[in-house]
Amino acid sequence: MSMNHFSLPRLSVRFVPIWRRHFLVWKKVAATSVIGHIADPMIYLLGLGYGLGSFLPEMGGTSYMMFLAAGTVCYSTMNSASFEALYSGFSRMHEQRTWDAILNTPVTLDDVVLAEILWAASKSLMAGVAVLLVVWLMGMSHTLLSLWSIPLALLVGLCFASIGLIMTALAPSYDFFMYYFTLVITPMMLLCGVFFPVTQLPPLLQEVSAILPLSHAVDIARPLLNGQLPAHVMTHVAVLLLYTVFGFYVSLVLFRRRLSR
Amino acid sequence: MSGVISVKNLHKSYAGQNVINGIDIAINKGECYGLLGPNGAGKTTTLRLMLGLIGPDSGELSLLGHAVPGHAREARLRVGVVPQIDNLDPDFSVAENLLVYGRYFGMADSEIEARMPALLEFANLAHRRDAKIPTLSGGMKRRLTLARALVNDPDIIFLDEPTTGLDPQARHLIWQRLRELTAQGKTLLLTTHFMDEAERLCHRLAILDHGRMIAQDTPRALIAQHIGAQVVEVFGEGAAEWAQQHAGHYAQRHEVSGETAFCYVDDAQPLLAHLHENGELRYLHRPANLEDVFLKLTGREMRE
Known part of the structure; x- marks a missing residue:
């Protein structure tokens, strides 16, 4: 009789009004949000790109600025989805009790969690487009292949939103998220080839890097911005999708458990 | 009279502790039914079980003819809920709260807009249509929450302590509105700690304690029988x-x-x-x- 927390997600189109709700909230702060999306990568690109770049004539076969641009597309989208899934998601679930209100309607928790992931991924999409705009405006990349980094941003968003929601489901309070950012997101940024090639790492760390999702995103993004087709693109996409599915299922099970108490 | 809520031999435990210990309830259409009990008696848990938000350990639940929790989604289409703790969307205006909530029921925006004036009127909030939630008083928020629960024109309304924390004027207005709803033929299920509220509003009520129903009847009959x-x-x-x-x-x-x-x-x-x-x-x-x-x-x- 008891509801099974481990049953597979039952998806329905009822996630759409929830996504629209998040979008309507976002629209009210859109101006500041867009400025943030553009300013953040610009500061990195200008600061690190010009500053560090002047000492490094070339990295991985391109200018350091270009090298960094590909990394920034990925880390910026990762950050967007992570912040949304953790802080904003927790606020909606716990602080504002938005989820409780929604769950009293014909919407189920499965719809709510799906909407969270899709919304966080939408934020990533915006972040990805913003970085790409900066890259274009700065005249760094002109190849049409770089447009593929837009769907990539969506995929990276789905992946990190799903994983991030596991933390949200486990979190007793906002403080808990510091661990995730310090122990997962920051190392990911440093180990996955955002600022320097993974080949510079000791072999053991290279192996760690190979299983982290951000590496796979960077391996797709970097050739794209340089006008090349990425190698093993299917493998990289499959890894990101696997993380997404894993994160969605595990977080859903944890949310079901948490909210049934 | 036909039953719209039926609960048979309901059991629910958390961490080995029996929270609901064999409850039977049958509520008829158009009835205002009260659940009373001290804190921790199982009132809110009973509501959550009826809505299919949590699953029972054993027992049968039916809401508007739908087996719950299996078909809770269909049942909740025809139900409105006023929760114990306010969960209005603080980023939205009064009208936006109603619009966004109506969409969860699959209603078209035009359909919700058409209902909006009547809902705002009912909540005495017509003049605050574009006000932000943090600027509303406690009574206004409660009335908006009640209006929000009516956005889908439900057959049953669940109210979990609808007047807790309100001043007497605000409480009386809520009571008046709830009586209007019963007059329209809506079924109301409410929990409360206010005995005068239960006595005024409820046709029948149940007293719960330690997850059991220890009494059930009309307020008058309960008083006559026990006191x-x-x-x-x-x-x-x-x-x-x-x-x-x-x-x-x-x-x-x-x-x-x-x-x-x-x-x-x-x-x-x-x-x-x-x-x-x-x-x-x-x-x-x-x-x-x-x-x-x-x-x-x-x-x-x-x-x-």
């Missing part, structure tokens, strides 16, 4: 002593709590005459009410 017609409260220094010596003689039943003796009587005249003669003790003569029933059945100890 009798009238109560004389005798209080002040010496009341306890007085009760020990005299109360048994004048009252069918009496009870001492702190410095007050509660005397339950069918005819208060002999007792009142005695107290008047005595002159030392202060007293209050009043009709028996639901609170007397509640305290008799659930005891006077604090539940914390």
Whole structure:
């Protein structure tokens, strides 16, 4: 009789009004949000790109600025989805009790969690487009292949939103998220080839890097911005999708458990 | 009369503790049904089980003919909920809260907009249509939450402590609205800690304690059955002593709590005459009410 927390997600189109709700909230702060999306990568690109770049004539076969641009597309989208899934998601679930209100309607928790992931991924999409705009405006990349980094941003968003929601489901309070950012997101940024090639790492760390999702995103993004087709693109996409599915299922099970108490 | 909510032999436990311990409830269409009980008695858990938000360990639940939790989604299409804790969207205006909530029921924006004036009118919020939620008073927020629960024109409305924390004016307005809803033929299921609220609004009510239903009837029948017609409260220094010596003689039943003796009587005249003669003790003569029933059945100890 008891509801099974481990049953597979039952998806329905009822996630759409929830996504629209998040979008309507976002629209009210859109101006500041867009400025943030553009300013953040610009500061990195200008600061690190010009500053560090002047000492490094070339990295991985391109200018350091270009090298960094590909990394920034990925880390910026990762950050967007992570912040949304953790802080904003927790606020909606716990602080504002938005989820409780929604769950009293014909919407189920499965719809709510799906909407969270899709919304966080939408934020990533915006972040990805913003970085790409900066890259274009700065005249760094002109190849049409770089447009593929837009769907990539969506995929990276789905992946990190799903994983991030596991933390949200486990979190007793906002403080808990510091661990995730310090122990997962920051190392990911440093180990996955955002600022320097993974080949510079000791072999053991290279192996760690190979299983982290951000590496796979960077391996797709970097050739794209340089006008090349990425190698093993299917493998990289499959890894990101696997993380997404894993994160969605595990977080859903944890949310079901948490909210049934 | 037809049943719209049916609960049979419901059980639910958390971490080995029985929270709901074999409850049966049948609620008819158009009825206002109250769930009373001390904190932790299982009222909110019962509501959540009925809505299919949590699954029972055993027992049968049916809501508007749909088996719950299996078909809770279909059932909730026709249900409105006023939760205990406010969960309006603080980023939205009054009107946006209604619009966004209606969409969760699959309603078209035009459909919700068409209902909007009546809902705002019902909530006395027509003049605050574009106000932000943080600028509303507690009573306004409650009324908006009630209007939000009506956005889908539900057949049943669940209300979990709808007037907790409101001032008397705000409470009376909510009561008036709830009576209007019953007059329209809506079924109401409400939990409350206010006995006067339950007595005024509910056609029938159940008292829960430790996950069991310990009484169920109309307010009047419960009072008649458990208390009798009238109560004389005798209080002040010496009341306890007085009760020990005299109360048994004048009252069918009496009870001492702190410095007050509660005397339950069918005819208060002999007792009142005695107290008047005595002159030392202060007293209050009043009709028996639901609170007397509640305290008799659930005891006077604090539940914390």
